[in-house]
Every structure is written in C-alpha cells, then in structure tokens.
Amino acid sequence: MRNILRITFILLFSLFLSFNAYAQETPEVEPREISIVFTNFVPLSYINEETGEFEGFYFEIFTRILEEYNIDYEVIYSDDFFELYNKVINNEYDIFSGLLRTPDREDLFYWPDHSIRTLYSSLYTKYELLLEEPEQLRNERVGIVRNEAAGERFLSFMEEFDIDFIPVFYSGFEEVTSALENGEIVAFTASSSIRVDEYSNNAFRSSFVFSPMSGYFTCSVDSDDYVKQVVDILSNRIHELKTNRDSYYWSLYNKYFETIKIEETPQWVLLGIPFLLLVILSSFIIIRILTRKLRLSNNELKKLNETLEKKIDIAAKEMVDMEKMASIGKLTASIAHEMNTPIGVAYTSSSLEQHKVEILEEKYNNNELSEKELLNFFEASKEAFNLLNYNLERAADLIQRLKGLSAEQTLANEIRDFEVPDFFYNIWKSVKLTYKEKDVKLHLDCDNILFKNAKPSRMYQVTLNYLLNSFEHGFAGRNSGNVYITLKVNEDNNLYWCYEDDGNGMSEEVVKKILEPFFTTKKEEGNTGLGMSIIFNILATFKARDIKIENRVGGGFKISYIIPIGDRSRKLTKQKEKYIIE
C-alpha cells in the first residue's frame, strides 16, 4: 500500500539546478526560490493517499514558516533518501528536511542543533510476549520491513551485542503484522512514528526501545549565504514556536503525533479457551527469559548500559532544554517583581530631593533663605540620600542575581572557575526570593571546593531543579521545612553529592516514573518528571554512579550519588582545608 507513495517527484529542475550548482561558487545573498527536500516518512512528510495532497508535520511547519517570512520555495519529494541526500550535499537542492540523526550520519550535519523532535524505534510483539531485552530474541525470527529505518538500526544494534537472530524481511507493514499474527515471527521493528495500529490490533509496542534519534534539517556545508540564512530563520522560528505552548507548532504536533497511540485493550473475550494455552506458552517463555537473563555476561551488560546511556542522552536533550528555560523564567519573573520596591523608594527619595532643591533655590534667589532652613535642608537631604543609596544597593544586588541567572542560561557551555559552598548559596538566594512566604532553611555540609575550568551551568541546573521540586512539590501545603545539601570529596577521590528535603516526598508511582527515560515525552509541561529528567540527564554526563533515592511518603526525599573525579582533584591543606578539582 505504501508503495503507491513511492512516486518520485524529482522535477526536471535537477538538470538546470545541477548546472546552477557549478555556477554557485561565489556566494550570493540575493533572495531566490529555494528548494526544500522531503522524503517519505509518515507522519513527518508524506503524500496522503486519499487526497493526493502532500502533508506531514515537517512539511506543514516548514512551509508555514517560509510563508511567514515570504521566502519563495519549491518542494521536492522522493522516497529515495540517499539520492536526495547526495543532491543536497552537491547543492543541487538547498535544504534537506526530515533527516534522521544516527551515529553513522554524524558527519552529514552542518547545522547540528536544528533538531525537530525525538523519535525512537521499538519492537512490536503480540500481547502475550513480555519483551524486555534483546537477549530474549536470540535465535528467534524477527520481522523487518525493507527500507524501514528502524530495521537497519536493529540489525546493527543486534550485531553490536553479538546476538544472533533470524531476520525475516517483508515489503510492508501489512505483511509484517500478518506474519506476527500467524506466528511466523515473534516480533518486528518499527519506528515510533509508524502508526502500527492502522495495520493490526494485535501488535503491541514492547517496553524495549532502541535507537533513540532526532529529526533534523540541514543544508550542505558549502551552501550559499542565502540558504544558510533561511536555515537560521527556520531554526530560530522553530525554537521560538516551541517555547510557546499556544503556537501552531504544538497544534500541528498534536495533529500528527497524538494519533499514534497503541491500543492496549487486552482482548480477553476473543481469546477464550486458547487463553489457557497462552498462559502455558507465556510461562514457558518467561522461564526461558529468566534462564537467558542469567547468561548475559557482565561485559555485555556493561556495553548495553553504556550504549543506552549514550542514546538516552541524545533523546532527552531536547525536552530538557525547554524545561531549563521554563524554570529559569519562573525565577526571573519573581526577581523582576522584587525590584519594584527599592526602585520605587529610590525614585520617591530622589524626586523628593529634587523638590527640596527647587524650593531652596527659589528661596535663595528671593533672599528668603535663612540659615536654619539651610541646615534643615542638609539634614533632610542626608536622610534622603541615605535612603536612596540603600535602595539602589538593594536593586543592584537583585540585578546581580538576575545577571547570574541569565548568565547561567545563555552561557550554558561557559567554562569558568567556581567555588562551593558559595555557589549553592547564590542559587539558594535566588530561589528563596520566589518562595519567600515559606520558612525553609538551607543546611549546607560542604567541603570548600574550587572547580577549575568547569561548566557551572550543569551543577546549577541540577541544584536549581532539586530546589524547585522541593518548593513546588516537597513543601507544597507546608509553611516551613529544611533542605540539606552535602558535597564532599571522599577518600577514593570521588565526589559525594547528596540532596535531601523533609517535605512531602513522592508517591511510589512517581518515583518509579522518574527513572523512565521516555517518561517525559508523554507528559504535559510543568510536570515534576521534566525537572527530574534534567537532573538525570546531567547526572549521566557526570557519570554519576551509586545513585540512591530514599523517598518517604510524607517524610521527605533524598538522593545521593558518587561522581568520579579521578585524579583531577587536589587537596590544599594550607589555611583551611580546600580542594581543587580541575
């Protein structure tokens, strides 16, 4: 069925454009019609079989932005990825949309930050098979749809872990789903963007997910300036739209992605008597799973873990960036409000002084000024200036904090020296300002550590999100509480970091969910899960281990872990004990 889509839309332009490509050695900035390339990838860009119209998430977003900016464009469509890709690289076409970022395509990205959304691939099985890890598929038959991206990635994934299985190729999802129903295969692969439920009600997405990746658009390295300008416009506009929940980006997102839902209604009624047989079959399978699990060698586990960490990292990045902006925005707004009082008082004092000086001048000019009045004026002026200075200082202090916040935000990759515990105090002050009605105390148990050439923004984000979680959730409905932060360099030269509050704690359900890597992708903004995912994302970059979460419902939350710092730490015993971590 999908084959009908495989119509090549490469226009006769290619001849003209390939000639044009050679003529483009000198960059031109003149606006002109740019060509944008889409491949067949439901639901990002595809041809609607019923209407024959071109549609898709990428397609609508891109063309809308281009129209907003009055940029002339031409749409090129083909399902031959590599043909299109090569033509973009050779400047025959200008912009490639819907390019999926995978490790082997790393060098294709000239504009690597222009991500659109996170996708991932997973395995689909029948309802009865509880598939949790690739080892279960050793020597099993797994269906792969030819030319479908998830299949290729699954092949290399299994190769990476040395798991032999029997790949069975099919020409489309109709075939592969009926093969699953017939029992020819135990599972098949599909990208998260494929609407499997359109083909079968008996294929269920397993919890085993592999190959998270991101959708991108890009242009060739030696594109002319105008194309680069257009790519920048697209990128900036998309980022702008993404930060606004009411923008058309999100309504289109819902239109194209919300429909991808896998029905998980167990069809007990239909199963009837065969159900008993299935129970026997599944318990047999579970026993096999258990015995196979034991066979996984440590090495394989480690390798699996590392790869997954790497992949989760990429996938989480995008959502996390958005939440970072939101949490900083929250603080900025409250500090801006806080500015009103000191600025207002300073303004009143200075206008008062102006008023007094004017009266003084008038009296003096009219020879009406007495010594007593002059002395009174001095007295009153001193008072006004004291008040003025004090309040300007207060305002300056607030601006300093505001500056600190925005610096952390914009210079996310800034590398500089910073010191704890001062660092924690500064974050604390800015957070406390937002929640000043709550009597919460900070208890710092912290070695004096100088981090040299470090990225403070990461530590900042982690701390900020702990604190925001504590205030928003931990101390919700409470007027007071305590926060404990511990940061120590231990004997093995590792950093021990512990965060604790005595607030409400989290429900067991929430605790389970915060450890799910894709938990965030399905949740509304503003949910705790996003804050925690920032934390876990950054902890992964710190290579944190021994992560322990102690959660007492109604009695607080505690998380601790160890961050390896190896030989980068030096202990200075002069004066007071101090560590330097480089």
Next chain:
Amino acid sequence: MSDLKLSPNKEDQKENTNEPWIVLVADDDGSIHLVTEMVLRDFEFEDKPLKLLKAYSARQTLEIMENEPKVAIILLDVVMESLNAGLDAVPIIRNKLKNREVRIIVRTGQAGKATVSDIIRQYDINDFKNKSYLDHDKLVDVVTMALRNYRDIKLASNEKHT
C-alpha cells in the same frame, strides 16, 4: 560664607496644632515608611497637618483600624505576612469593622497573579498605585485627592445625621 546671602532666621513657625488627618502606612518594608514620612512631613491639607501611623503587617493594620476609627487614608501594601495579606484585610475593614469611609490606596511592588483591574473590581479599594511610579509629587497628589474625598464623605454623613 561671605558671598552667601542668608536672611535672618524667622521666628519659629507656630506648630500647626489643628487636629491632624490620620494616615496609616501599612508596609513590611522599613524604607517605605521612611520615604513616606519624609515626603509627607510638611504636608498640610486645609490647614491641618498629617499624622502618620505605621503598621508592618495586615494584622497590625487591623488592630490599628479597630482602635483608631478616625484614620482617613490607608496606604496599603499587598505582600506582607502572606502573598495577599494586604488585600485580605480590605473586606475585614469594610465589612467587619464597618468602616466605609477610610480611603484605601493600595500601593504595591508586585501585581501578583491577578491583574490590576481584577483587583480593583474584586476589592473595595479607592486607588491602586505601583510603588515604582510614585514620585514625590504623585504621592502628594494622591494623598491630597484622597483626603478631599474623605472630607466630602465625612461632610455628607454628618449632614445626614443632623
């Protein structure tokens, strides 16, 4: 000092002993009390001086209002012991203490969640000013106008009673 032309000290001006207008400043910020006092120190309206009372919380404001029914104006801050403490005191003053005459001027640094027009609609207040926009002249103007209103209300209610 030779060039400075000073006129001789006048005899001490007689202190204005007329019964003062009472203005209550309710704010948890000491600077606000200081600056208000400085601006309004020499203020007179219809030959009567001002007497400033200070409250640092909504609770204190209510205590003063209970004991001092002659307060003409309250300059009321919103965020004090709680995020909405100032505004919460308004219905108590109007309904429980049955004081409909006092002019309540809300003076705040934070608009909070509600918009200004929401607050004006919801609470029985007479003016709403942002702290950062109150310079000397405006503060004097606001107080003058509020006192004029207060005076008229008083006159009207006296006529009614007589």
